[in-house]
Amino acid sequence: QKEVEQNSGPLSVPEGAIASLNCTYSDRGSQSFFWYRQYSGKSPELIMSIYSNGDKEDGRFTAQLNKASQYVSLLIRDSQPSDSATYLCAVRGNTGGFKTIFGAGTRLFVKA
C-alpha cells in the first residue's frame, strides 16, 4: 500500500465547473496535509495546507480533511483553463522521523 494515494486521472472538467480531487493516506499519525500544484515543466508550488478536521477555504480553493477516514480532498470552484496542472497531495508525519510524502498526483484538464 502506498503511503499517499491519488487517482492519477486525467480529470477533465469544463470551464466554470467544480473540480474535485481526492487523496488517501496510510499513516494515522500524520499531522499536516498539503496540496501542491505543478505545471508542466515547473516545480511544485503550495496552494493549500490543512491541519485539523473540516474544511478550509482560500479563494476558489477548499481543502477538506477527515482524519478518521484518512482522507483529504481539494475542491476548485469556477475552474479556469489556467488551473490545468497536476495536483499533488502531500502528507507530513513523524513516523520514523519527520518527512513529507507526496502522492503521484492527479492531472487536471479544464476545457474552455
Place this chain on the structure above:
Amino acid sequence: KAGVTQTPRYLIKTRGQQVTLSCSPISGHRSVSWYQQTPGQGLQFLFEYFSETQRNKGNFPGRFSGRQFSNSRSEMNVSTLELGDSALYLCASSTNSATNEKLFFGSGTQLSVL
C-alpha cells in the same frame, strides 16, 4: 527574497560516475528536503535535513547520500550512477517548524545518465 537555488540545472553523466547536486535554501530557512521525480514514480522522498542533521531518509540505496552545512546549504551525492537514476532532483526548503512544514521548491536539477 531569493528563492531556492539549485545547481547545476542540467547534468549529463555516464554509468558508473558520481554526481554532486547543490541546493541553497531561502534565507532564514533551516530545513532542506530532497526529492527524486520521474514520470512513472512521481515525487519520491530522499532525505530531510535540519540544522546539519538528517531527520529522515527515504527508501533509496546507500549510493544516495546527502549533507547539510552550517549555512543551511545542502548537497546530495549519487555514486556509481545507474541508468535508472535519470530523473529530476528537486530540493525544497522550509522553516524550522517540524510539523507545519510548507515546502518551497527549487527549479530542480535534471540528471541524465547515459
